[in-house]
Amino acid sequence: MSELVRSPTGMVGLALLSVVAVAVVFGSVLAPYDPQAFHPAVRLTGPSAAHWLGTDQFGRDIFSRLLTGASSTILFGVGATALGVLAGSVIGVTAGVVGGWVDSVIMRTLDGLLAVPDLLFTLLIVTFLGGGAGEAMLAVAVAFTPGMARIARSSVLSIRTREYVLAAVARDESQAYIIGQEVIPNAIGPIIVEATIRVSFAIMIGATLGFLGLGAQPPSTEWGLMVAEARQYMYRSPWVVAVPGIAIAVSALGFNLFGDALRDAFVTRGRR
């Protein structure tokens, strides 16, 4: 942990994630205005003392909308990744442990699914599920599953031949004990690292779906949707699109930096 905090990337990442976490947890409490309240007198104004980040096309306070939108934007990414990791790990660990033709069938299927770009895969699923925040989250989770399954499997395979596993086999431990006590605890590191980095992708895909009208629906203050709704007015007042756009980038950056620091601290330790 100390190694993590000492690296500059880890520190910046942690700082960004703390800000994002505060917005997610306390966003709606901290918001100075009702995010849906119209203030017709101050439509599309720039930053001011009353409205720190300006107002949108209906005179709604952008800062308040940003704060309340944090939870739908960020939790989308975390939720989709968590679901994808869970499903992927189950499939990957099964393939790695069972081996044989089961492994072959699973791996070839994953190869096929991985040949479809993530965003395309997500679009296909979300269209046929019907647009909406929940459907979009499920779609991203499904799209992430093959990649996570592959990582989980290779993680299990590299551990299966380690001495402590061979020792457990030699001790005649049960299969369940070996998987639960020896393999999974050791395989989980790379999976968590990959998951952290993937959250940033999930946030970006979620916002993209919101932007395309296939994710969160109005009156949600999800950030991608905020950009889409304000696009008509972007030439008159660029910050209407810039503020939520930058917020997406900052959150994705936080998860990226933190994930990379995690990887340096835990996975490649001793490599350099």
Next chain:
Amino acid sequence: MSPAYLLRRLLAVILVLWIVTIAVFAITMVLPGNAAIMILGEYATPDQVAALEERLGLNRPAAVQYFEWLFNLLQGDLGMSLRLSLPVSEVVGSAFANSAMLAATALVTVTVVAVPLGIFAALKRGTKTDLGISFLAYTGTAMPEFVTATLLLVIFAAPGNPLLPAGGFIPPGESIAGFFHHVILPAGALSFILTAHIARQVRSEMSDVLSSDYIRAARLKGMRERRVVRGHALPNSLAPAVAVISLDIGYLLGGIIVVEEIFAWPGLGRLLILALENRDLPVIQVITLLLAMVYALTNLISDLVIAALDPRVRYE
């Protein structure tokens, strides 16, 4: 590399594509969303829906529909677009060419900018220059295409006296200058995130090479730094760079969908979104298959290039 290896890889690509056909068909068939209702509108009577399903063959068992579709596909018959009443091959063909031009422009831009940038950062490892490039690269990888595209539009295409057009497409056969004028913003939006990602990866690959034993040996025997870099480090970091770029092509193919939609570029991405909105199943299926095929083939080609660049890589 043996011909047997090449044959095996080609078979693997075919296997992957076959699995994609099943997956695509499953997604478009099993999930809810009735194509006939989509075409007729929600006020269609059950009789009308049934008649159209009968005409389109949508009421037959999924397996029958799948094998018929696959069989036709193998014979080069891609079917008819439900929405446009045109053969899918016609609709998809020109869109594919347009997308290929956009993707190629972006890919060339990315390669020309990102690889030197990453190598430069690695050579300056630990300096302020390296830190600056790394910072830009990290920020870049956190910007989804729609954000970059929107910001580019605000900066370069604001009404009044726009520097660049906000969208549209001019075939290069009509006007080369017009084509480039229109391709700059979409290609820029596509390239930004990829440049950032590839520069970062190339930097880390090149750093690994620079701290390897043979580079230390070359330095210890008194070789000049310029020769160390040109003669040893650069050739050895090319193969990893190709690997990184080829993996990112999958991402590029996804990015194209959003960017084409924003900049009204008449390619596969825009066509796909239109087809998704209208449940135009034949078009959706063919586009998905096509993008998967491009990705699988570029990966194969890049493996061959890597083998050619790096004599240590031996495929059996």
